Amino acid sequence: MYSASALYDLYESKFSSNNFNSSPDGLYAPVNHIMGIKGKRIRPMLLLMACDMFGGNVQQALNPAFAMEVFHNFTLVHDDIMDNADIRRGVPTVHKKFGVNAGILAGDVMLAYAYKYLTDVPLQYIPQLMQLFNKTAIEIFEGQQMDVDFEKRMDVSLNEYLKMIEYKTSVLLACCLQLGAILGNADEKSAREIYRFGLNLGLSFQIKDDLLDAFGEGEKVGKKIGGDILLNKKTYLLISALNNASSLQQAELQQLMNEIDEQKKIDGIKRLMKETGAYDATVSKAEELYRESIASLQAINQPADRKALLLEMAEKLNSRDY
Amino acid sequence: MYSASALYDLYESKFSSNNFNSSPDGLYAPVNHIMGIKGKRIRPMLLLMACDMFGGNVQQALNPAFAMEVFHNFTLVHDDIMDNADIRRGVPTVHKKFGVNAGILAGDVMLAYAYKYLTDVPLQYIPQLMQLFNKTAIEIFEGQQMDVDFEKRMDVSLNEYLKMIEYKTSVLLACCLQLGAILGNADEKSAREIYRFGLNLGLSFQIKDDLLDAFGEGEKVGKKIGGDILLNKKTYLLISALNNASSLQQAELQQLMNEIDEQKKIDGIKRLMKETGAYDATVSKAEELYRESIASLQAINQPADRKALLLEMAEKLNSRDY
Numbered sequence: 140m141y142s143a144s145a146l147y148d149l150y151e152s153k154f155s156s157n158n159f160n161s162s163p164d165g166l167y168a169p170v171n172h173i174m175g176i177k178g179k180r181i182r183p184m185l186l187l188m189a190c191d192m193f194g195g196n197v198q199q200a201l202n203p204a205f206a207m208e209v210f211h212n213f214t215l216v217h218d219d220i221m222d223n224a225d226i227r228r229g230v231p232t233v234h235k236k237f238g239v240n241a242g243i244l245a246g247d248v249m250l251a252y253a254y255k256y257l258t259d260v261p262l263q264y265i266p267q268l269m270q271l272f273n274k275t276a277i278e279i280f281e282g283q284q285m286d287v288d289f290e291k292r293m294d295v296s297l298n299e300y301l302k303m304i305e306y307k308t309s310v311l312l313a314c315c316l317q318l319g320a321i322l323g324n325a326d327e328k329s330a331r332e333i334y335r336f337g338l339n340l341g342l343s344f345q346i347k348d349d350l351l352d353a354f355g356e357g358e359k360v361g362k363k364i365g366g367d368i369l370l371n372k373k374t375y376l377l378i379s380a381l382n383n384a385s386s387l388q389q390a391e392l393q394q395l396m397n398e399i400d401e402q403k404k405i406d407g408i409k410r411l412m413k414e415t416g417a418y419d420a421t422v423s424k425a426e427e428l429y430r431e432s433i434a435s436l437q438a439i440n441q442p443a444d445r446k447a448l449l450l451e452m453a454e455k456l457n458s459r460d461y
Numbered sequence: 462m463y464s465a466s467a468l469y470d471l472y473e474s475k476f477s478s479n480n481f482n483s484s485p486d487g488l489y490a491p492v493n494h495i496m497g498i499k500g501k502r503i504r505p506m507l508l509l510m511a512c513d514m515f516g517g518n519v520q521q522a523l524n525p526a527f528a529m530e531v532f533h534n535f536t537l538v539h540d541d542i543m544d545n546a547d548i549r550r551g552v553p554t555v556h557k558k559f560g561v562n563a564g565i566l567a568g569d570v571m572l573a574y575a576y577k578y579l580t581d582v583p584l585q586y587i588p589q590l591m592q593l594f595n596k597t598a599i600e601i602f603e604g605q606q607m608d609v610d611f612e613k614r615m616d617v618s619l620n621e622y623l624k625m626i627e628y629k630t631s632v633l634l635a636c637c638l639q640l641g642a643i644l645g646n647a648d649e650k651s652a653r654e655i656y657r658f659g660l661n662l663g664l665s666f667q668i669k670d671d672l673l674d675a676f677g678e679g680e681k682v683g684k685k686i687g688g689d690i691l692l693n694k695k696t697y698l699l700i701s702a703l704n705n706a707s708s709l710q711q712a713e714l715q716q717l718m719n720e721i722d723e724q725k726k727i728d729g730i731k732r733l734m735k736e737t738g739a740y741d742a743t744v745s746k747a748e749e750l751y752r753e754s755i756a757s758l759q760a761i762n763q764p765a766d767r768k769a770l771l772l773e774m775a776e777k778l779n780s781r782d783y
Contacts, residue, residue, distance in 0.1 A: 160599070166606035217569060221562040240543040240609070243565060247539060248602040250572055255595040258588070265591065266584045273577040277482070280570040284488035287562070 141197060143448055146187045149197070150180060154205050159252060169237045169245035170252075173212050176228050181456075182207040182315045188448045189319025189333055192441055199260055200322045203268060206256035207315050210272075213249035214279060216242055221287075250276075260322065267321050275314040282306025295373040297382070301342065309341025316449075332435045336449070339432035344456050346425040349374040351459070353409055354418070365405035371396050375424060379417035380408070388415055429457050463519060465770055468509045471519070472502060476527050481574060491559045491567035492574075495534050498550050503778075504529040504637045510770045511641025511655055514763055521582055522644045525590060528578035529637050532594075535571035536601060538564055543609075572598075582644065589643050597636040604628025617695040619704070623664065631663025638771075654757045658771070661754035666778050668747040671696040673781070675731055676740070687727035693718050697746060701739035702730070710737055751779050 141149070158174070159167050183204035190200040218224075219232040220242050226232065234242030257272055258265050285303040289295045316337040320330040352367045353376055367374050384392055392411055398404040412418045432453060436446055463471070480496070481489050505526035512522040540546075541554040542564050548554065556564030579594055580587050607625040611617045638659040642652040674689045675698055689696050706714055714733055720726040734740045754775060758768055 160603065163603055163606040163610055165610050166603055217565055220565060243539055243542060244602055244605060244609075247568075247572065248599060250569065251595060251598040251602065254576055254591070255599070258591045258595070262588045266580070266587050269576070269580045269587065269591070273573060273580070276573040277570060277577070280566055280573065281482065281485055281488060283566060284485045287566075288485055288487050 140445065140448075141187075141191050143184070143188070143451070146184060146191070146197070147180065150183050150187065150201060150204060153201050154208075158205065158209075159248075165241065166244060166248060169216075169233045169241050170249055172230075172236060173216055173227075173233050173245075174209070176230060178208075178228070180208060181452075182211050182311060184452065185312060185337065185449075186315040186319040186322075188452065189316045189325075190323040191319075192439075192445045192449060193320055193323025193325040193329070195319070195323025199264075200319060202256045202259040203318050203322065204315075206253045206272075207311070207318070209249050209256060210253035210276070211311065213246045213253060214283075216246040216249065218283065220246075221283075257318075264322060268318055271314055271317055271321070275310050278306045278310045282308070282310075289373050292373070295378060297375065297378050300373060300375055300378055304345040305338065305342060308345050309338045312341040313337030326440065329439045329441070332438045336432050336435040336439075336453075339428045339435065340453055340456060343425045343428035343432060346375050346421060346428065347457070347459070349376055350418075350421055350425065353405075353412065365401075365409075368405050368408050369401060376412050376417055376421045377408075379420045380412045380415045383415040383417055383420070384411070429453075462767065462770075463509075463513050465506065465510070465773070468506060468513070468519070469502065472505050472509065472523060472526060475523050476530075480527065480531075481570075487563065488566060488570060491538075491555045491563050492571055494552075494558060495538055495549075495555050495567075496531070498552060500530075500550070502530060503774075504533050504633060507634060507659065507771075507774065508637040508641040508644075510774065511638045511647075512645040513641075514761075514767045514771060515642055515645025515647040515651070517641070517645025521586075522641060524578045524581040525640050525644065526637075528575045528594075529633070529640070531571050531578060532575035532598070533633065535568045535575060536605075538568040538571065540605065542568075543605075579640075586644060590640055593636055593639055593643070597632050600628045600632045604630070604632075611695050614695070617700060619697065619700050622695060622697055622700055626664060626667040627660065630667050631660045634663040635659030648762065651761045651763070654760045658754050658757040658761075658775075661750045661757065662775055662778060665747045665750035665754060668697050668743060668750065669779070669781070671698055672740075672743055672747065675727075675734065687723075687731075690727050690730050691723060698734050698739055698743045699730075701742045702734045702737045705737040705739055705742070706733065707737075751775075 159170055161167065186204045186207055187197055187200055191197050215227060216233045219227055220234045220239055224232050225235050232242075233245055237245070254269075254272075257268055260268065282303055282305070285299070286307055289299070289303060313334045314337075317330055317334045320333045325333070349367060352374075353365060355364060368377070371377070380392060381389070388411055392408065395404055395407040395411070398407065433450070436449060436453065439446065481492055483489065508526045508529055509519055509522055513519050537549060538555045541549055542556045542561055546554050547557050554564075555567055559567070576591075576594075579590055582590065604625055604627070607621070608629055611621070611625060635656045636659075639652055639656045642655045647655070671689060674696075675687060677686060690699070693699070702714060703711070710733055714730065717726055717729040717733070720729065734743075755772070758771060758775065761768065
């Protein structure tokens with residue numbers, strides 16, 4: 140088996156350059172801009188680790204691993220246009236640097252490249268990989284739309300919120316793991332369990348992300364605290380607070396959601412999130428989902444030492460030590 | 462073998478509704494808006510006719526045929542955003558009706574559905590279909606970028622122009638035909654020839670389109686005559702005129718390209734297109750490409766009666782009687 144750093148180096152050395160056609164430059168400069176930002180490669184690493192855990196040929200899994208990184212970056216390019224975001228990982232977003240049209244077209248070609256690399260594997264794997272990835276891609280676009288829809292709604296339920304983050308964030312992690320399992324010739328039950336491992340890990344991660352956005356320490360989180368609160372974003376925290384509030388707290392929450400003084404709004408809503416028990420409920424939910432994800436990993440029919448890398452990855456994601 | 466109308470009916474009855482998930486509505490309403498505009502289904506028909514010509518199972522080719530229609534419509538949705546176009550086939554464009562963000566996301570999900578339907582075929586065909594379509598999709602995005610780039614350049618050569626329209630328009634027609642050939646279990650030589658048939662037919666069609674834009678009769682063409690001329694669009698016609706012009710004509714052309722009076726500009730440039738021989742050269746080129754396309758069709762190892770439908774389709778496209 141490979142170590143985490145060996146997998147990372149294998150991936151980085153193979154995909155350090157020349158992964159796309161070289162011209163026209165107007166199309167590929169934006170692609171190389173976003174792909175050139177070095178990240179943690181969480182999705183490719185999950186795919187490679189899963190493949191390796193089942194004893195698969197990691198070399199054969201490199202192209203699909205890269206495909207998932209390209210796909211993830213494509214979603215960032217188009218999402219940044221839709222969110223009108225200027226900065227991504229400390230550098231200008233693609234549309235900010237190259238224009239909206241260049242961002243749309245660069246994203247489109249990245250999606251095609253994702254499919255190209257995904258299917259650059261021994262033929263027998265292609266049908267299964269395609270079926271899983273197609274389903275996942277469609278769910279991700281549906282999740283993005285739900286997120287947009289929720290901005291205009293006040294009656295989003297916890298279940299609707301969970302479905303949204305499942306589609307928008309978790310299914311891609313789960314997909315990467317299952318793609319790795321397929322390439323590792325895993326049995327069906329294990330392929331199902333590893334998918335559930337990724338799904339619940341992703342949900343737990345996203346809910347913790349919401350918690351950090353409101354209750355984290357600014358410096359550690361790396362962004363301004365309370366951003367979601369200022370936008371009245373329907374997170375697990377806010378929905379729980381609205382659900383649990385007494386009629387008095389309900390009225391106060393509604394008033395605070397229209398409050399103009401930013402600090403007053405953040406402090407007041409955070410206080411109510413604590414007082415209504417929403418904070419505790421959210422922490423519990425994140426922990427419950429994390430435990431479920433680990434249970435799925437444990438249910439996989441492989442010896443513990445083969446699962447060590449994925450367990451470590453899960454712990455890192457859970458503790459934000461990553 | 463099927464008749465053209467039987468193929469059309471088969472396709473229409475299968476894909477009249479419920480081809481996409483039903484929710485979220487914000488995602489699929491834009492998709493259904495553009496897909497609901499009834500067109501000639503040129504690309505699906507080419508695919509089905511090719512499959513049928515080689516004696517393939519047309520039922521198995523229906524999903525890929527629909528995939529090509531979805532893909533084509535996806536390119537229209539994103540191109541219309543980039544071109545800031547308000548109307549498409551007489552109805553509001555997707556982004557005009559639903560907003561730019563909805564247009565971007567609807568296009569994205571359509572691309573995923575195109576891959577989904579393309580690969581909803583017996584497993585043994587998937588690798589070949591994927592390889593051809595991926596290559597084609599990437600070329601189409603490159604062609605779109607070339608088109609954008611050419612707007613800012615004055616030194617576009619005829620060969621560059623031909624490459625651009627090949628990528629932007631022709632490769633999809635050629636791809637549809639070759640997908641049909643693959644699904645019809647055609648021999649390799651025939652699959653190559655049918656691709657060339659589509660490629661040259663598409664080039665000829667596009668060059669005739671340029672001719673009609675400048676020299677057609679407004680009512681027949683269905684749009685304002687001289688649109689390309691007003692935009693100084695580097696068509697085969699204009700590039701030929703610039704190439705063939707004497708220094709005196711060269712100067713006059715440059716002056717006319719900056720002319721503000723629209724009718725004066727159109728009339729003057731059309732006159733110079735005739736005087737420099739660009740008009741004749743363009744007509745000849747279109748005819749030459751059409752002859753080449755027919756020669757490729759004839760080179761396919763099938764009896765003439767099996768080629769009749771595709772020949773008729775080519776003639777219709779060539780005469781614009783379609």
